[in-house]
Amino acid sequence: MTERLYYSDAYLREFEASVTRVDSRDGRTAVYLDRTAFYPTSGGQPFDLGTIGRLQVVDVVDEDGDIAHLIDGRLSAGDRVRGVIDWTRRFDHMQQHTGQHVLSAAIDRLFGARTVSFHLGADASTIDLSRELTRDELVSAELEANRIVWENHPVDVRYASAEEAARLPLRKESVREGTLRLIDVHDFDLSACGGTHVSQTGGIGVIAIGATERFKGGQRVEFFCGGRALTKFRAMRDTLAGAVRVLSVVPGELPQAIEKLQTEAKDRQKALTAMQLELAQYRAEEFAAAAEPVSAGRLVAKAVDADASGLKALASAITSKPGHIAILVSASTPALVVVARSPDVAVAANQVIAALTGTFGGRGGGKADLAQAGGLNGDVAAILSEARAAIS
Numbered sequence: 001m002t003e004r005l006y007y008s009d010a011y012l013r014e015f016e017a018s019v020t021r022v023d024s025r026d027g028r029t030a031v032y033l034d035r036t037a038f039y040p041t042s043g044g045q046p047f048d049l050g051t052i053g054r055l056q057v058v059d060v061v062d063e064d065g066d067i068a069h070l071i072d073g074r075l076s077a078g079d080r081v082r083g084v085i086d087w088t089r090r091f092d093h094m095q096q097h098t099g100q101h102v103l104s105a106a107i108d109r110l111f112g113a114r115t116v117s118f119h120l121g122a123d124a125s126t127i128d129l130s131r132e133l134t135r136d137e138l139v140s141a142e143l144e145a146n147r148i149v150w151e152n153h154p155v156d157v158r159y160a161s162a163e164e165a166a167r168l169p170l171r172k173e174s175v176r177e178g179t180l181r182l183i184d185v186h187d188f189d190l191s192a193c194g195g196t197h198v199s200q201t202g203g204i205g206v207i208a209i210g211a212t213e214r215f216k217g218g219q220r221v222e223f224f225c226g227g228r229a230l231t232k233f234r235a236m237r238d239t240l241a242g243a244v245r246v247l248s249v250v251p252g253e254l255p256q257a258i259e260k261l262q263t264e265a266k267d268r269q270k271a272l273t274a275m276q277l278e279l280a281q282y283r284a285e286e287f288a289a290a291a292e293p294v295s296a297g298r299l300v301a302k303a304v305d306a307d308a309s310g311l312k313a314l315a316s317a318i319t320s321k322p323g324h325i326a327i328l329v330s331a332s333t334p335a336l337v338v339v340a341r342s343p344d345v346a347v348a349a350n351q352v353i354a355a356l357t358g359t360f361g362g363r364g365g366g367k368a369d370l371a372q373a374g375g376l377n378g379d380v381a382a383i384l385s386e387a388r389a390a391i392s
């Protein structure tokens with residue numbers, strides 16, 4: 001059994017220990033110590049990093065009592081070693097984990113929504129709630145959680161048997177047996193937890209709620225604590241500063257400026273579409289007049305400098321005339337292809353597209369009268385030749 005030093009002192013950064021055994025796992029050395037301050041992945045919290053001797057610890061795994069430290073290097077049983085925790089990573093995890101306890105307790109106290117699960121990610125953390133909260137409710141919970149942070153409540157570690165814990169006001173009933181480790185945020189929250197935590201809520205710094213989404217009948221809530229909240233604020237500040245500089249507005253006017261740009265963009269797109277349709281009619285007359293006769297009708301097979309919308313508009317204009325087939329290939333690479341036919345022509349455009357993607361790759365689909373594909377790797381002449389063969 002490995003003595004877990006982080007249980008009693010989450011602030012312990014260095015320690016000495018003896019190697020009890022060494023094993024091999026996935027090409028790495030798994031080192032077992034008589035005592036360790038390295039936290040293994042557990043309870044939604046990731047493992048610690050750091051060094052054992054001069055060797056980097058790349059993973060820490062809980063093995064039912066023993067803790068395996070995966071390293072790139074070699075040690076031997078009986079070696080006396082010094083372990084050093086990556087403190088920046090550890091303290092970040094402590095801020096996020098204690099912040100989660102406080103935020104979950106605030107949500108539970110105010111709105112009766114239980115935290116079903118917790119995940120501490122590399123950049124953001126999330127809790128999954130038993131039901132969905134409104135934005136106003138989340139704001140209230142955020143304010144209440146930060147009140148507890150700024151009041152700097154002590155955070156203590158307590159131990160209790162399962163029977164004793166059953167009589168305590170735990171926020172969430174524990175299903176574990178034996179002695180339970182309890183995290184006590186004074187006068188606010190009491191929860192069973194094996195993770196690492198700050199000693200006072202002031203160490204969390206700040207708790208900021210980010211994005212939310214519906215999840216499994218409840219709600220997933222993203223949050224940032226301490227240093228992560230500052231990093232997120234800096235990124236948002238820089239993004240906002242860049243946006244207001246480009247748009248020449250003050251921050252409060254940014255939403256209206258973006259909405260105006262979106263409206264103008266939609267209007268321009270409508271005007272462009274109308275112009276494309278008008279131009280397509282003129283070009284369609286020109287192309288149809290030069291169509292080549294084939295067994296199925298009159299074929300227009302050309303390379304056209306246009307995007308997918310332009311190709312479709314032109315192909316539809318050509319095949320509005322009876323007896324016509326249009327095969328239009330973009331001048332860009334990889335190529336876009338649009339195939340269309342008039343209602344009185346017995347050619348399936350989607351089958352022609354299937355033949356082309358089968359030869360030149362890419363993806364596409366559509367119906368018998370109009371189909372398209374993109375990502376074709378081949379020159380225009382080869383694609384048009386293959387299309388002619390498919391029509392025949």
